Amino acid sequence: MLIVQKYGGTSVANLERIRAVAERIINYKKQGHDLVVVVSAMAGETDRLINLAKQIMENPPLRELDLLISTGEQVSSALLSIMLHSFGYPAVALLGYQVPIYTTELYTKAKIKEIKTEKIKDYLSKGYIVIVAGFQGVTETGDITTLGRGGSDTTAVALAAALGADLCEIYTDVEGVFTADPRIVSNAKKLKKISYEEMLEMASSGAKVLEMRSVELAMIYKVPLVVRSSFTDAEGTLIIEEDEEMEKVVVSGITYSRNEARISIYGVPDRPGVAAKIFRPIAEKGIIVDMIIQTSHPDGKADITFTVPRTDYKQALEIIEKVAKELNAERVEGDDKIAKVSIVGAGMRTHYGVATKMFETLAKHGINIMMISTSEIKISCVIDEKYTELAVRALHEAFNLGEELFVKEEKIG
């Protein structure tokens, strides 16, 4: 098999751990697999480099910043390659420009445009283990770019897609995807498998195990993904296309996010174009709005409530207060002490009563729901931040996720 493996920053945090990674790779190699290994920077290194740049100026030029921070993966990939040599295995470390991995010119959040696979295939055919520096690419003019946070996952999945790999393993410091955050729910269970769509919804609603972009890429190119720990031999979670078995699972997991804030604008004239007037200046600042709720009153006025990333809360609030004046709105309110709790499951498509059960469960625990949003396979509720853990635990229990992995159908109301 051709396997692409990706090791995160904690997995290569020091030489001892890089040794353990090398031993794992060699075990695969001994079984006859071809290996392409993507590495992140040693834990803390990217932040250290960004901090150096920020000490010079708050907004360093992004081309130079990428040149700087791409060294993190260069160091770790070289060290892993040397480690493999020390065990007598031929290895070669390749940087983004050496593969090459061509990207757009959007420094610090470039997107992969094309991967040339000839060099990698050539090394593989000669028996080499190929190490690829994650997170980085190159523009057509030879400038170094980086892919943004979680970029090494994207590198791994994109390489797996381009190479037609049989499997893409993402090694990290958790054992896989859980029914809920194990730090909150003690009997959270590791999922054996989950569909791309479910993983996407879980990632977008707060599960941090994988970046959304890499899951999207895996879904588009049908790359079988495995998330697992580099510290144990435990099997991880397989992320693949939805199958019949998955459809039977109504709720696969509970996620939460405390990274959002809510802004409400009350008593705006309810006429066409108002929403655009509110959201255009927000969008122009690059602030991403997540949930939006609009309610109309009989008096021709409307209230609009929406959420933004908590880091953008202050800026968004200032913008909205200006807009509110222009629109003659009654008042503006904001709250950055909120949490979004979500339930995710492919089975929701074919099962009814799931939302009701969620709302009832929260109500039973005295948790007020401020906002609701739904997708085909996800229901999210915004609640007071202080109830986060309580809500996650209650929902985890209500949907029987801790007891057994597959909730029996008859239990769903």
Next chain:
Amino acid sequence: MLIVQKYGGTSVANLERIRAVAERIINYKKQGHDLVVVVSAMAGETDRLINLAKQIMENPPLRELDLLISTGEQVSSALLSIMLHSFGYPAVALLGYQVPIYTTELYTKAKIKEIKTEKIKDYLSKGYIVIVAGFQGVTETGDITTLGRGGSDTTAVALAAALGADLCEIYTDVEGVFTADPRIVSNAKKLKKISYEEMLEMASSGAKVLEMRSVELAMIYKVPLVVRSSFTDAEGTLIIEEDEEMEKVVVSGITYSRNEARISIYGVPDRPGVAAKIFRPIAEKGIIVDMIIQTSHPDGKADITFTVPRTDYKQALEIIEKVAKELNAERVEGDDKIAKVSIVGAGMRTHYGVATKMFETLAKHGINIMMISTSEIKISCVIDEKYTELAVRALHEAFNLGEELFVKEEKIG
């Protein structure tokens, strides 16, 4: 003017010093000069990276080692570029492969084959300050190489030659080239100017201010070099082609080296081919022999004494002991407690009595001369290591170097 500047590791050791470097560059820029700036890695970084690799294995694969250690200059060049931006000056950092600086494939000690100057010239024409990561290059297949110790000096001089720069300034932690090591000779004087040849002889005989390779390169391409400190505004030493004024200076400086060891092989048959038998196995191990002295006895036997770098002493001694047996030599002796003291000066070509004065001075202080070697503009004596400082001081005084820069002719015996 187009000026190439090179800043060493101590000059960019931290953000504060990088700021000072940026300010110096901006001063030049304000005067209307075009600037290409070569930087070394932040002090200690290259050693830190090499040490990481050596912790994994004693002899790491050299391609991967170069990939690893080239990150040092990548970081410092990016930081300097960001620093210039923070002052509002457009700058761009270029890596070896981006210039590109093509080298041979001899990893860790590659030689520059060709520098493409189009990209640099393009940035200069747009008003950019161009920062180039020193010490690194790229092979034609896109692999990163490094140029060996002092490689950033070579990068700077090679760039100056390729660009036809008007001046190449080497900024370091000393104020220039001195008549002797100021740590040993308190009244050592900084030389205002010196010829390439003298600088070469001084570098080869122990002065550490510049790597020989970069001086050779400057000499071949007639690049005017300046060595000066990045910590003061003092004028440095100009290294240029020999002129009439220089010819009048009999001795420009006294140098010493404690990096050598002596090996003697006594009583070898004095017949053709013996020297080759002795030195071939040494050369095959990559050990460089500096001085060689052979003396023949009436009985058809000869003694051969030579020096090798002290780091190679043990290995060379083992080889010679083997060779001595094969040749039926009488005995082998070694000594790694020696020093080489040299006097260098362009005026030696036209002045007599210089060597005599040197030998007499050493004799007057009771210092025994073990070996002598001479070139057109240099005389070196190997002495007991413990007399190093005494010899340097005595010669410095004998040739009046501390009193005034240009020794008067009538004083030479």
